Amino acid sequence: MSDGARNTRRFFGASSSGAGGSGAGSASYRGGGGGGGIGAARVSDVNTGILDENVLALVFRSINFDPKALCTVARVSRRLRAVAERVLWRELCISRAPRMVASLTGVPVGVAGAPAPPPPGRIVGGWPALAKLLLFCCGAASAAVPGHFTGVSRFSKTSGRSFLSRRCRGDLLYVSDPCEHAVPGAADDVGAYRGVFRGFMRSRTRACLVGRRAALETRVRCPYCGARVWSMVAAGLVPRSAWRRLGAYEGRLEYYVCVSGHLHGNCWLARLTSSDGEHDGDSDDDDDDDDASTEGRSDDGHVPS
DSSP states (O other), rough: OOOHHHHHHTTOOOSOOOOOOSHHHHTTTTTTOOOOOOHHHHHHHTTSSGOHHHHHHHHHTTTTTOOOHHHHHTOOOHHHHHOOOOOOIHHHHHHHHHHHHHHHOOOOOOOTTTOOHHHOOTTOOOHHHHHHHEEEEBBBBGGGGEEOOSSEEEHHOOOOHTTSSSGGSSSSSSEEEEEOOTTOSSSSSSEEEEEEEGGGGHHHHHHHHHHHOOOOEEEEOOTOOOOOEEEETTTTTTHHHHHHOOOOOEEEEEEEEETTSSEEEEEEEOOOOTOOOOOOTTOOOGEEEEETTTTTOTTTTTOOO
């Protein structure tokens, strides 16, 4: 057998024996059972070669978990889509925003020279939704601003505290800096922002929404997971600090939270003058912040611009 044929068979995890499926390459995927035959051969090929999760993770790590390539692969088949949802989107999130993922899941970030911690399991709303939130600006439908992939996004817990009312300050919320968009015919720019709660089902914010019997919106859905949303403006849970943090006009802000804990909204940004000072509470601690980038991280942990 030529080297090319041998490599091809190894790549696709082909059995070295023939139709019986009793070779070493396939036996390891049958859980130790002795039954050969067609059924066992099919089972043996489920997670071999290019369908192996570790192989796919290595391939996408070599291209910095390019989100557009990942979207393309996830559309090839149901099996690849399942692997992407279970493994690849999770690894993308960890590679782009490790400290943020660690805070949301409670799994610590690995330290150089120490044994790697186990990967985080499931996350509310799913890993694909979190990956989209990290990398995609939702735009502003009310101002006819379409969504788009972002270059670099900065998420901050300090910013998130500005969006929490006083009785909900115990919640952990990450919020991005506003993505600014010029609107034709308008004197001011629109800022679109997004964020995510940790443990939203047990959060004080959700308890306040349920306690006030806030109604779910009928015309708005979460752009990241498709779930129904509450309007925080209608519920009266938007503090003044949110407008100040965004640099927005008071009363010209939309702020939604879905049942999975994803946040999105937009506002009209006020034009700053030379006499305007910095926003209150802008003395952010670096440990409170994390970055997400469609370009991926460099080896030293910084996000390329």
